[in-house]
Amino acid sequence: MPTANRLRLPLLALAALLSGCAVVSEEECQAGLWYERGIQDGARGRGQSLVYDIAQKCQEYGVRVDSEAWLRGHEEGVEQFCTPENGYFQGRRGHGYEGVCTGPTADLFMNGYRRGLADYQVAQEYRRLVDRRDYLERELYSVRAALSGTQNEETMRALRFQRGALARELQLLDMQLLRYGVFGFDFFY
Known part of the structure; x- marks a missing residue:
């Protein structure tokens, strides 16, 4: 990842926190860091359908979303999310689960999630x-x-x-x- 993009990634995360419940801000749409945004959303356990909400919101600002880049990033972020330890962490805090984990990692994540939720x-x-x-x-x-x-x-x-x-x-x-x-x-x- 180029250095400029690494520097913008924390700013993108800060903007996401400050934007509250908004799917995406105009600044985030303009920044166009779709791969990085996909990693963040995947690492938070957000589902793939989120990209459609983002695309719809960015369209209001006249910006086209690179959905393929977001999906590639999302897949990488989901790998970070779908661990047994994170499953426990998410369950222990009573967080919901959007079903993003697949394959063997899904079983491991869900075992941790169920223990944490209990x-x-x-x-x-x-x-x-x-x-x-x-x-x-x-x-x-x-x-x-x-x-x-x-x-x-x-x-x-x-x-x-x-x-x-x-x-x-x-x-x-x-x-x-x-x-x-x-x-x-x-x-x-």
């Missing part, structure tokens, strides 16, 4: 339980404060009932959280 789901459940526990503790504190500040017998009965229900749910949550054992919260973040 870990992600466990972490999400753990976070949900911890958040619920924090909420219940705040509620229990509020009920206890209300109990100490009331003289009304009927209100006290209702608050005691609520306190008991909160305490029981906290006990159940604690038992569920014990399933995560020694790893605890730090393991998942």
